[in-house]
C-alpha cells in the first residue's frame with residue numbers, strides 16, 4: 001500500500017463539501033500546534049503576553065534557539081540522543097533481523113518464542129523501569145550511555161523482530177535454498193542472500209526503532225541524570241516556570257522534531273507495518 | 283548491501299532487453315568438476331548445526347537480562363521491604379500490595395487511567411475512521427495531506443505536551459483569546475488547572491498525537507476492501523449509509539479490533555504528557571496509574587510499594603495481551 | 617557423475633506423511649523423471665535428495681556414500697528451481713559464479729569458467745545484467761549455467777519449465793534434453809506434465825500419494841501400465857476405461873461389455889483370473905481406427921459407432937462415441953470423419969488394449 005495506502009484506483013474526483021470541511025478542520029487541528037510552536041520559538045520574549053497574541057513576530061529572532069541549545073544544554077541532549085538512538089537502532093535492527101530470520105525460516109521455538117517476544121512490546125514500562133533502575137545503580141550503568149543504549153535496544157527489539165519476521169515470511173525462500181545447494185553454509189545463505197534482499201525491510205525497521213528511541217522519555221527520565229540525559233528530558237527544565245522559557249522550550253522542540261519527522265515521512269510506505277508489528281501488510 | 287540494490291538494476295530499460303533474440307546453445311561439454319566446497323572447521327560445523335539458536339541468542343539474552351530478570355527481581359522486591367525511608371530488607375509478605383490496594387490515590391489513578399484512555403481512544407477511533415473515509419478515494423493533493431496527517435506519530439509525547447501547553451496555558455496561550463473572539467463573550471478557562479478542563483486538555487493532546495494511528499491502520503483496512511463490492515452496491519443503487527453498514531464495517535472489523543487493542547494498550551501507559559502538562563496536579567487530580575507508581579517510587583522512594591503496584595498493573599495488562607493480541611496476530615507456526 | 621540409491625525413504629511433516637517409503641536406484645548418467653499429480657511428494661523427494669529437507673527415515677546414497685547427514689553444500693549437487701531462484705541483487709555473471717566463489721576458487725578461474733559456461737549457453741551478452749532484466753527463457757538458461765559451471769555430480773530440476781509460455785517451454789525442453797545428451801550427468805527431474813516426462817526421461821518414476829506407483833522406460837509405462845492410475849496419467853487424450861466382465865472359455869478369453877463380446881488376442885497371458893471377474897478395459901484413442909477393410913484384421917474388434925462429439929485438431933480428429941454405454945475416444949484421421957451423428961465402423965486393436973481388475977485397478 002504505497003503512501004501508507006494507495007488511493008483506490010478510480011476516477012479522481014473532487015471531494016464533496018462535507019469531506020472537504022472535515023479534512024480541512026483536521027488539517028488545521030494537526031498543523032496549528034506545530035505552527036504556534038514554531039511561532040513561539042522565533043518570537044521575541046516581549047511579544048509573549050500581548051493581547052491579541054502576536055500571530056507572526058515582526059522581528060523574528062534566534063535567541064531562543066541559542067539559549068535552548070547552550071544555556072539549557074539542549075545541544076548536549078541532542079548529541080546524547082543521537083549517540084544513544086543510533087547505537088540502539090543499529091543493535092536492535094541487527095539482533096532483530098537475526099532473530100526474525102530464525103523464527104521465519106526455522107520456526108525456532110515454535111509459536112511460543114515469537115509470542116513471548118511480542119508480549120514484551122506490551123509490557124508497561126513502569127513495571128520494568130523500577131527494577132532496572134535498582135539494577136543499574138548496582139552495576140554502575142545508571143546515567144551512562146551504554147545503560148540507556150541497552151535499555152533502548154531491548155525496548156525496540158519486539159518491534160524490530162516482528163517487522164522483520166513478517167518481512168522474511170513474505171520473501172520466497174528458494175533463493176536461500178539455491179545458495180545452500182550452491183555451497184553456502186546457513187550463515188552465508190543468510191548473510192549473502194537473505195539480508196541483501198531484505199535490506200529495504202531492515203532499513204524500515206531501523207527507521208521505526210530510531211524514531212521510538214528518539215522520542216522516548218520515560219526510561220531516559222529515570223535511568224539518566226546529568227551525563228547521559230537525552231533531548232526529551234531537557235524539557236523538564238521548562239516545567240513550571242510560568243512562561244519565562246516558552247521560547248526556549250519551543251525552539252528545542254522544533255530542533256528535536258526535525259529528524260524524526262523527516263525519517264518518518266520518508267518511511268511512510270512502511271508505516272502500517274511499523275504500527276502493527278507487521279500484522280498488516282503495508 | 284544497499285549498493286547492490288541500487289541503480290544498476292535499472293541501468294537499461296527493460297523493453298529493449300526482452301526482445302534480444304536468444305542465441306541457440308552451443309554444444310555443451312563438461313567443465314572440470316568443482317567438487318564440494320572446502321570442509322568446514324569444527325567450529326563452523328557446530329555453528330551451522332546450531333544456527334537457528336545462535337541467531338535468536340543475542341535478542342533472547344538481552345530480553346532476558348533487561349526484561350525478565352528485572353521483572354523477577356521486582357517480584358522479590360515487592361515482597362520485601364525495599365524502601366529508602368525504612369532501613370533493612372525484611373520479608374513483609376503482602377504488605378506492599380495491601381498498601382497499594384488500600385491507597386485511595388491508587389484507586390483514583392487506576393480509575394482515571396481507565397476513563398482518560400477510554401475516552402481518548404474512543405475519540406481517536408471515531409475521528410480516525412472519519413478521516414480515513416475521506417481519504418480512501420484518490421484526489422489531488424492526497425499524497426501531501428497524507429504526509430502532514432501522520433506527522434504527530436513521529437513526535438515525542440513530551441513535545442506534544444509542550445506544544446499544547448504553549449497553546450493552552452494562561453496567560454500566554456492564545457486559545458482563550460481565540461474562543462473569546464469566536465464566541466463573542468469573554469472566555470477565561472484555566473486549561474491546565476481547573477476541572478474538568480485539565481482532563482479535556484490531556485485528552486486533546488492524546489487525540490492530537492494518536493488519531494493518525496487509527497487513521498493509518500483503518501485506511502489500510504479500507505483500501506484492502508475489494509472495490510468491486512462498492513461498484514456492485516453502486517449499481518444496486520444502495521445509499522451511502524447502507525454501503526457503510528453492509529460492506530465497510532464488516533470488512534473493517536478485524537482491523538478495527540487490532541487498532542483499538544494496540545492503541546488501548548499504549549494509552550493506559552499515559553505518562554509523558556501528564557508529566558509535562560500538569561505534573562499530576564493540581565494535587566493528585568491528574569494521577570494516572572503510571573504517574574502514581576512513578577511518584578510513589580521516585581519521589582517518595584517507597585520502592586517496594588511501587589513495584590508491588592506495578593506488578594498488579596502488569597497482570598492487568600497481561601490479561602488483555604493474552605486475550606486479545608494473541609488472537610489478533612494469529613501467531614501460527616510457519 | 618554419480619548413481620543415487622534411495623532405500624526405505626519416509627518424510628513426515630508433523631502428522632502428515634508426505635513420502636511413504638520410497639526405494640529407488642538411479643544409475644549413473646541416467647535421466648530420471650519423477651512425475652505424478654500435484655501434491656504426491658515429488659518435490660519433497662527431490663528436496664530430500666538435495667538435503668533441503670531432512671528425511672524422517674531411510675537412507676540416501678550418492679556415489680556410494682550415505683549422505684543423510686550431509687549439508688546441501690557438501691552433497692555436490694545442483695538444483696534448478698521452478699522460479700529459478702536467481703539472486704536478484706547479483707549480475708548474471710555473479711549468479712553463475714556464486715557457487716564457485718563459495719568454494720573459494722581463485723578469481724581468474726571463476727571468471728574463466730563463467731565465461732565458458734556463458735558461451736556454451738549463448739548468454740555471454742547478458743553477463744552484466746541483473747535477473748530482473750532477463751526474459752523467462754534467459755533466466756532459465758542462467759539457472760542452468762549456475763549448475764553446469766560447477767559440473768556437479770547430479771542435476772536436480774524442480775518443474776523448471778512450468779513458468780514459461782507454451783512455445784518457450786517446448787524449446788527449453790529440447791535444450792534440456794540436449795544438455796543431457798551432451799554432458800550425460802545424472803539428472804533427476806520433477807514435473808507434473810506427462811509430456812515432459814515422456815519426452816525427457818530415460819526412466820519415468822510415477823508417484824502417487826508418496827509412493828512409487830510404477831517405474832520404467834517411458835514406452836514401457838505407456839504400453840504396459842501397471843494400474844489404471846498410470847494408464848490414465850500418461851497419454852493425452854486420456855485412456856478410456858470401459859467396465860465389463862471377463863469371459864473365459866477353454867483357451868480363449870474375451871471381455872463382455874453389456875451385449876458386446878470383445879475377444880482377446882490369443883496368447884495374451886492373463887494370470888490368476890476367473891470367469892465372470894469384473895474388469896476395466898483400457899483403450900487409448902490411438903488403439904481405435906476407422907475400418908477400411910471388409911473384415912476386421914486378426915486381433916481387432918469391429919464396432920458400428922455413432923459419433924457423439926467431434927474435436928478436430930487439424931490433421932486428426934478426436935471422436936467420442938458410446939460403447940456399451942461408456943464413452944470412448946478414438947483418434948481418427950481428419951478425413952475419416954466429418955460430423956457428429958455420423959455412423960462409422962471402428963476397429964479396436966485388442967492387442968494393445970489394457971485390462972485391469974475392476975476393484976484393485978491393477979493390470980491383469
Ligand SMILES: Nc1ncnc2c1ncn2[C@@H]1O[C@H](COP(=O)(O)OP(=O)(O)O)[C@@H](O)[C@H]1O
Nearest residue numbers: 629632634652653654655656657658659660661
Ligand atoms: N513444509 C511442509 N510442511 C507441511 N507439509 C508440506 C510441506 N511441504 C510439502 N508439504 C506437503 O507434502 C505434500 C507433498 O508436497 P510436494 O512434495 O511439494 O508435492 P509435489 O508432488 O506437488 O511436488 C503436499 O501435500 C504438501 O502439502
Ligand SMILES: [Mg+2]
Nearest residue numbers: 658659660775
Ligand atoms: Mg512440487
